[in-house]
Amino acid sequence: MTDGSGGRVHGDAGHVSRNEVDGTVRGTVVQAGAVHGDVHFHTRAPAQAVPWQLPPAARIIGRTAEMAALEASRVRGLRAGRGTLAAVSGLGGVGKTAVALSWLHGLRREYPDGQLYADLGAHSPAGPADPGGVVAGFLRALGVAPEHVPRTFAERVALYRSLTGERRLVVLLDDAASAGQVRSLQGTGPSLVVVTSRRRLAGLVVDGGTALNLEPLADDAAVELLGATLADGRVADQPEAAHSLVELCAGLPLAVRVIGARLAARPRRGLATMQRALAEERNRLAEMSIPGDDHDVRASLDVSYRGLPTRAARLYRLLGVHPGPEFSGTAASAALGEEAEGPLGELLDANLLTEVGEDRHRLHDLVRLHASDTAAAREPGPELAAALRRVTDHYLAGATRAEEVVDPQHRTLPRDYGPGPYFAPYVGDDPATALDWLDRELTNLMAVIRGARPSGVPTAAWQTADALWPLFLRRKSYQHGRTAHAEGLTAARELGDVAAQCRMLTSGGLVELDAGGHASALRMFEEAARLFRGVGDALGHARTLNYRGLAHQRLGEPERAATLFGRAAEELPAAGDVRAGGLARLNLADVALADGHPETATEHAEAALAVLRDAGDAYNAARARTLLGYAFLERGLPDRAEEHLTTALAELRRSGADYETARAVEGTAALAEHRGAREPARTRYREALDLYVTSGGSDSPRAEAVRERLRRLEDD
Structure with a gap:
């Protein structure tokens, strides 16, 4: 700044501003009586401090x-x-x-x-x-x-x-x-x-x-965190109890630290004692807190819940009634009673829900408990019951549709659904996809079966078990099949429903038969026969002839089995079930082949194939072709064997039935071996072995038989 004479005034000033309302000046100003020359203002920048504000860091494990x-x-x-x-x-x-x-x-x-x-x-x-x-x-x-x-x-x-x-x-x-x-x-x-x-x-x-x-910690890291929190050797001394504890904490670091801190305050308390305290789900969240302290798992989840929009909060509560750990978006809609895509997104964004696959969601175990507790406290009882019924109907409808796709010949008994609204899942339009849906949802379906009677809908127990029957037979889920049919039979007996009891006895008996409980299966079939006879159901009784024949065959009584199969082949068509008569002929072919009579086996299998093909039963027609392949191979007719085995294999691969596919693959391996093609034979035996293990476990009799064939090929 100059005064017109070339003189200068030097001074320091900070930021200067004028209030436009009252004209006052804010900031540093320079007052001078006379100014000579230029005036230079040197504005001081704020001193740059070096802040170190981060809170202390805790030890991190497993990250x-x-x-x-x-x-x-x-x-x-x-x-x-x-x-x-x-x-x-x-x-x-x-x-x-x-x-x-x-x-x-x-x-x-x-x-x-x-x-x-x-x-x-x-x-x-x-x-x-x-x-x-x-x-x-x-x-x-x-x-x-x-x-x-x-x-x-x-x-x-x-x-x-x-x-x-x-x-x-x-x-x-x-x-x-x-x-x-x-x-x-x-x-x-x-x-x-x-x-x-x-x-x-x-x-x-x-x-x-x-x-x-x-995500929550893996088990080993959570155990390490528990040990670091305790720091007294108890975790190292009691490793099994430590692993059980962190499993109950579901890997959530806050829960692990809280439990560790509580144990540290009681140096004489064993880990197993704390494990027992946490084992009861209704008390688990209450145990995961430190009195008088803000380290509290329930309080932490409360904070997240309170931040949810209204519809997302309601979905969160109602997901607390979902019977299994994972669910689809359609299952969430069933719980809510309306389209749930928006609320699901809110829960995902709030990290109260985890995506575990395409359209697959999971509540962390402790979140699930919190959702259930919150629902019990804030949702009217009738609302919770209605949500559970909608979820139950969702899985029952899905299983029933899958049953229709996988085995359209299987007689579906009536289904009892609640008032809705209904949210049926898409299970696919081909057998393999439908079986995959059943497999993927099996944990939820089993939870529905176990929870149906306690929740007041016993019909859902036997009806869901009934719908799962094709999965149990084709994917050889023996233990699940036994549990489902036992629960379904109990429900049917409580209801006094004879038709339901007979279905649980016959379907459950077939599962028991495949699982190796041959005598038990026979008792179930005979009980069903008595019930059918008691209500005058000639067709139902005739069907048990096939089932009882299978049990006697597995018990090493082929003559008794053949007699029962023969009666079934005559009585079933007369009673109105031509297709079941064809299955009886297929069973007769199996007995004849096992007894070393491939010509007789061929006759019965060809008759069965004609009936099953006319009935539109592609799956069992393929089974008949597999048996024909074996029979023709036994008769020294490899070209005829190849024709049937190739056709059967194409159909069975489409069906998703691993065990029957393995039977056909094993037949093609035997055919290759018969023709001296050792390497193709080995390849196909290995494929058959993998399928047998997948469907029945590594110790299944067929798997061991194929291993023996492979050993023989290697030794020759």
Whole structure:
């Protein structure tokens, strides 16, 4: 500034501003009586302090992969000449802040200009922190005097970005409510910004950030964490109890630490004692707290629940009645009673739900307990009962549809559904896909069967077991089949439903027969025969002839079996079931082949094939062709054998029936061996062995027989 004479005035001044309303001047001013020459104002920049605000770091266990992923994102940013933004999300208590702190504390030398920390209070009773206040705090930490902190949010952000533009800072924004809350706090330049949140902050990924979602710890890491928390040798001395404990904690670090702290306070208490206390589901969450302390698993989950929108909160509660650990979006809609896609997304974003596959979701074990407890406390009893019935109907309808696809010839008894609304799943339009659906949902279907009687819908127990029958036979799920039919039979007896009892006895007897319980199966078939006779059901009684014949055949009584099969072949068509008569002829062929009469076997199998083909029973027609292949091979007619085995194999592969496919593959292996093609024979025997093991276990008789054929080929 000059006075027109070329003189100068030197002075220091800070920021100067004038209030447009009252004309007052704010900031530093220079007063001079006379000015000579130019006036130069030298504005002092705020002193740049070096803040070290990060809270202390706790020991981290079992997070090597996660830490490596974070470090890789940082290195990528450095190579690109930019800073790094990382968003760490996960269920409350999973250790998001602990992982972030452990990583960031190890980078102090890499970021010498300081560390900033803010708790954004996403779930604070007072509400999330105001970004403007957070920026003001950061400015003060960076050396800006309180009176120089700009008044408007935009000015604060601008100054913050100016001050951080060239600095290598670490910034930890803890417990963020949304991407919008933290977007203005990222700064610029080479800084490393880490955001933790219970929500998945997809918006930060759009901004160029890296997302890391933390899952609960694996069992071994959780045991190590329990040992580190106790630090007294009890975990090493009682390893089995330690593993059981962390399984009950479902790998959630907060739960493991709380249980460890409670045990540490009682040095004479055994781990098994705590395990027994946690074993009761209704008490588990209550045990996972420290009185008078804020380390409380239930309270942590309460915080996440309270942040849910209304429909998502209701879905969360109603998922507490879902009988199994995993479910599809359609099952969630059944629980809610309306389309659930939006609420499901909210639960996923809140990390109260985990995706475990395409359209497959899972509640963490402790979250499931919390959802169930919350439902019991906040949902009227009739609402919970209605939700459970809708879920039950969802699985019953799916299993029934799958049964129709897999075995359209199987007589489906009537189904009893609730008032709806209905949300039937899509199970596929071909047998293999439908069987895969049954396999995938088997845990849920078994849970439906076990829970049907206690929940007041016993019909669902036997009807679901009935619908699962094709799976039990074709995929050889013996133990599940036994359990399902035993529960279904109990329900049918309680209901006094004779038709249901007979179905459970005959279908369950076939499962028992395949599982090796031949005498038990015979007793079940004979009981069904008595019930059919008692109600005058001639057709039902005739069907038991086939079943009893199978039991006698497995018991090593082929003559008795052949007699019963012969009667069935005559009585069933006369009683109106031509197809079942064809199955009796197929069983007669099997007996004849086993007795060394391939010509007789051929005659019966060809008759069976004609009947089954006319009945549209492609699966059993393929079984007849497999048997014909074996019979023609025994008769020294390999070309005829190949014709039937090839056709059978193509159909059985489509059906998804591993055991029967293995029988056909084994037949092609025997055919190759008969023709002297040793290497193709070995290849096909190995395939057959794999299928037998898949369908019946490594110790199944057929698997051992194929192993013997392979050994013989290797020795020759």
